[in-house]
Amino acid sequence: MPIISVPQEFNQDDLYVDLRQVLGSPLFLKCEGFNFAGSVKLKAANEMVTAAEADGVLRPGSVLVESSSGNLGVALSIIAASRGYRFRCVTDSRCNLATRLLMEALGAEVHVVTVPDPETGYLGARLAYVRDVCASDPRFVWLDQYSNANSWKAHHRTTAPAIARRFPELDVLFVGAGTTGTLMGCARWFKEWRPSVRIVAVDAAGSVSFGTPAARRMLPGLGMNVRPPLLDESLVDEVLHVEEADAIRMCHRLARRGFLFGGSTGTVVSGATSWLARRDARDLTAVAIAPDLGERYLETVYQSNWVRDLYGADVLDADELSTGDRAA
Ligand SMILES: Cc1ncc(COP(=O)(O)O)c(C=O)c1O
Numbered sequence: 001m002p003i004i005s006v007p008q009e010f011n012q013d014d015l016y017v018d019l020r021q022v023l024g025s026p027l028f029l030k031c032e033g034f035n036f037a038g039s040v041k042l043k044a045a046n047e048m049v050t051a052a053e054a055d056g057v058l059r060p061g062s063v064l065v066e067s068s069s070g071n072l073g074v075a076l077s078i079i080a081a082s083r084g085y086r087f088r089c090v091t092d093s094r095c096n097l098a099t100r101l102l103m104e105a106l107g108a109e110v111h112v113v114t115v116p117d118p119e120t121g122y123l124g125a126r127l128a129y130v131r132d133v134c135a136s137d138p139r140f141v142w143l144d145q146y147s148n149a150n151s152w153k154a155h156h157r158t159t160a161p162a163i164a165r166r167f168p169e170l171d172v173l174f175v176g177a178g179t180t181g182t183l184m185g186c187a188r189w190f191k192e193w194r195p196s197v198r199i200v201a202v203d204a205a206g207s208v209s210f211g212t213p214a215a216r217r218m219l220p221g222l223g224m225n226v227r228p229p230l231l232d233e234s235l236v237d238e239v240l241h242v243e244e245a246d247a248i249r250m251c252h253r254l255a256r257r258g259f260l261f262g263g264s265t266g267t268v269v270s271g272a273t274s275w276l277a278r279r280d281a282r283d284l285t286a287v288a289i290a291p292d293l294g295e296r297y298l299e300t301v302y303q304s305n306w307v308r309d310l311y312g313a314d315v316l317d318a319d320e321l322s323t324g325d326r327a328a
Pocket of ligand 1: 039041069071072179183221222264291
């Protein structure tokens with residue numbers, strides 16, 4: 001049993017859900033939500049802050065500022081509180097209320113951008129605000145999760161080797177793409193150490209990350225309105241795009257079996273199970289990464305009115321949710 005003295009010291013990095021019983025799909029889901037930040041973003045936040053301190057960029061009296069759709073903001077709120085920095089999180093109106101309240105409870109200041117930039121959307125408007133703040137006061141330090149190499153290095157150092165240790169026979173790894181820190185860290189490690197493993201990126205339909213046109217996206221976490229600076233497409237073997245309605249349906253299917261995950265997990269699992277269903281996957285070893293858990297999505301993904309208003313009345317059709325093959 002670990003004993004810790006700062007919150008970022010604890011992270012459950014070796015928990016997998018075998019989805020064969022749940023979905024009939026030969027897929028292991030690596031859970032990244034069991035830490036005090038509740039998400040995979042604790043790793044990137046910790047690595048970026050530690051590196052900025054070592055480089056002398058972050059010093060006593062510095063104020064962290066970061067654009068985040070929520071999870072990195074929570075992770076930085078925790079680390080800032082633990083290390084004695086002030087932190088201002090810049091988010092937008094799609095940020096879940098629960099996530100915002102969580103950051104405030106941890107002592108962060110939350111700035112919500114409500115007007116998207118006509119060309120670069122909410123992200124562009126958030127980044128413009130961050131740049132203004134940094135220009136106005138030299139105490140502000142922007143780690144810039146979108147281009148900070150320490151974000152992918154965190155996964156290169158921890159996530160990918162942890163998966164490889166647990167699954168020496170791994171054939172395919174499904175990773176969601178937001179800033180692509182998780183994807184790039186894992187893809188680089190496997191290309192270096194286990195090049196036979198197929199790296200499949202899972203993106204939200206309507207994201208421009210891999211060169212497809214922009215469209216409305218309401219789930220935070222995956223997808224970008226600008227090309228992710230960290231992304232090196234040559235390290236990715238395949239890209240899947242998943243509709244938000246399918247991601248939400250998958251979240252509800254998992255919840256019906258007692259596994260409450262966030263929207264990006266629904267996206268990755270939906271993409272992975274469709275990919276596996278198109279092949280004879282019986283002998284394949286497949287792993288997908290679940291970035292967070294579902295409690296922060298109770299007012300969105302798990303609210304039937306929110307879902308019906310955005311995606312139509314039949315998205316949560318009872319037949320879609322039944323697993324069919326469940327044992328008595
Ligand atoms: C819920 C969730 N899923 C997925 C991601 C994507 O991770 P990455 O930015 O490493 O691509 C994020 C990033 O914030 C997230 O919050």
